[in-house]
Amino acid sequence: MASETPPTGTTKTTDPHAGRPYDRSGDALILAATLDLLAERSYERVTLDDVAARTGKAKTTIYRRWATKDDLVLAATRSIxxxxxxxxxxxxxxxxxxxxxxxxxxxxxxxxxxxxxxxxxxxxxxxxxxxxxxxxxxxxxxxxxxxxxxxxxxxxxxxxxxxxxxxxxxxxxxxxxxxxxxxxxxxxxxxxxxxxxxxxxxxxxxxxxxxx
Amino acid sequence: MASETPPTGTTKTTDPHAGRPYDRSGDALILAATLDLLAERSYERVTLDDVAARTGKAKTTIYRRWATKDDLVLAATRSIxxxxxxxxxxxxxxxxxxxxxxxxxxxxxxxxxxxxxxxxxxxxxxxxxxxxxxxxxxxxxxxxxxxxxxxxxxxxxxxxxxxxxxxxxxxxxxxxxxxxxxxxxxxxxxxxxxxxxxxxxxxxxxxxxxxx
DNA sequence: CTATTACGCTACTCCTCAGTAGCGTAATAG
DNA sequence: CTATTACGCTACTGAGGAGTAGCGTAATAG
CATH class of the missing domain: 1.10.357.10 (Tetracycline Repressor, domain 2)
Structure with missing residues (x-):
């Protein structure tokens, strides 16, 4: 359930990592924007489209890291x-x-x-x-x-x-x-x-x- | 905008009142239930279907008194x-x-x-x-x-x-x-x-x- | 009685939003 | 180079919820 860090970077199932790597630098940006939005509006009025728009990231990219909105907010909380x-x-x-x-x-x-x-x-x-x-x-x-x-x-x-x-x-x-x-x-x-x-x-x- | 009391009881447009009268007794019930629900969940998670279900009133009846959800909550606030x-x-x-x-x-x-x-x-x-x-x-x-x-x-x-x-x-x-x-x-x-x-x-x- | 208006009900429209699918492209490993 | 995987994009599904339409029925006035 707690899928905060999908690939650990080491000990992957098949291959350590082939292909394009995760853009880790974006994570902090997304979490910070989530906190900012949460400060502006209430939780229920923050949408993932908002987060995507503000960060310039694609919504799908956000979902590749955090499975649900709650997971994202939880991670943003932890990032504090x-x-x-x-x-x-x-x-x-x-x-x-x-x-x-x-x-x-x-x-x-x-x-x-x-x-x-x-x-x-x-x-x-x-x-x-x-x-x-x-x-x-x-x-x-x-x-x-x-x-x-x-x-x-x-x-x-x-x-x-x-x-x-x-x-x-x-x-x-x-x-x-x-x-x-x-x-x-x-x-x-x-x-x-x-x-x-x-x-x-x-x-x-x-x-x-x-x-x- | 502030449509809290649709018929004033006096000085109506056409007729003081013909036909079935408003069930005023229900109003207090609805407002009280609105407050109760507001105490249980946050504003955004209180639905008018909830209010209707809890009071036994029809959702349409609620909308005949208060034009929007905000009007209802405002009236509930005032009723305090x-x-x-x-x-x-x-x-x-x-x-x-x-x-x-x-x-x-x-x-x-x-x-x-x-x-x-x-x-x-x-x-x-x-x-x-x-x-x-x-x-x-x-x-x-x-x-x-x-x-x-x-x-x-x-x-x-x-x-x-x-x-x-x-x-x-x-x-x-x-x-x-x-x-x-x-x-x-x-x-x-x-x-x-x-x-x-x-x-x-x-x-x-x-x-x-x-x-x- | 008839006329009128409120009620309850079912069913609907419309919109927002969480979450997904699929594609073309960018970045890495070997 | 090829293989692989992440990214951005557009488009979608599905659920939930605000607000509405229309009908049959209940309650009042005259």
């Missing part, structure tokens, strides 16, 4: 990978600057585009449980986890009193939740001011850090 | 009306109990169903700007406004220091944002504990009210 902050947690010295570092991360093209892509993935998640699981496990959970780890490290550093540790799990959700909600209700672009306000007016005060 | 708290702000004495009163409101069948209906409306909002505007103006904004007014009244009562007034607009969004996000990511039902945690671990501490 995890946020770089998972591998290397930002360490700017203070909790506030650490949070801003995650907000300002260029991952997925920066905050504005990142939010919109998340919204697109969210619409896709409603269409298939497999897709939903993949998005949750590979994208949203690791991302929220970055915030969680940053908050916990602030406790370790003594920046936050340890008795507030129980609030960390729910507070780690605040920035993603607020920005997703803002994006989906107010339709337009989200400015950096909004993220700053969430941090300064919600998150940090909830940790007793702001000037109450 | 505003939360009762808009007309009468809960006054339980403390900010915390006021917030819980809104959370526990039976509006739209209580918190669990309310959140799910909101999610359905959100998916509909992506399909038409007119629908999006109606949902925002008539549902989400009045609802958030209830939280805003409750917070402001807490300032008036001296429960919150007035210099935190600038935080109120963004804090009014916290409960709707967190619950929508939780609902759309974790798929399942939302328990009351979650709302309580948002209030006790996020909202109230951000106002300097919790035991920091």
């Amino acid at each position: 990978g995890q946020p770089p902050e998972v591998a290397e947690l930002p360490d700017e010295g203070t909790l506030r600057s650490d949070l801003l570092a995650v907000v300002d991360s260029p991952w997925l093209g920066g905050p504005a585009r990142r939010i919109v892509i998340f919204a697109g993935l969210l619409s896709a998640a409603r269409s298939s449980p497999a897709l939903s699981d993949a998005i949750r496990l590979e994208i949203t959970e690791p991302y929220v986890d970055v915030y969680r780890r940053i908050l916990e490290r602030a406790i370790d550093r003594g920046e936050i009193p340890p008795q507030l540790a129980s609030r960390v799990p729910i507070l780690a959700d605040v920035i993603p939740a607020m920005s997703s909600h803002r994006s989906s209700t107010s339709g337009g672009v989200i400015h950096r001011d909004f993220f700053v306000a969430v941090i300064d007016d919600v998150l940090l005060p909830a940790l007793g850090a702001g000037a109450t | 009306g505003q939360p009762p708290e808009v007309a009468e702000l809960p006054d339980e004495g403390t900010l915390r109990s006021d917030l819980l009163a809104v959370v526990d409101s039976p509006w739209l069948g209580g918190p669990a169903r309310r959140i799910v209906i909101f999610a359905g409306l959100l998916s509909a909002a992506r399909s038409s700007p007119a629908l999006s505007d109606a949902i925002r103006l008539e549902i989400t904004e009045p609802y958030v406004d209830v939280y805003r007014r409750i917070l402001e009244r807490a300032i008036d009562r001296g429960e919150i220091p007035p210099q935190l007034a600038s935080r109120v607009p963004i804090l009014a969004d916290v409960i709707p944002a967190m619950s929508s996000h939780r609902s759309s990511t974790s798929g399942g039902v939302i328990h009351r504990d979650f709302f309580v945690a948002v209030i006790d671990d996020v909202l109230l501490p951000a106002l300097g009210a919790g035991a920091t």
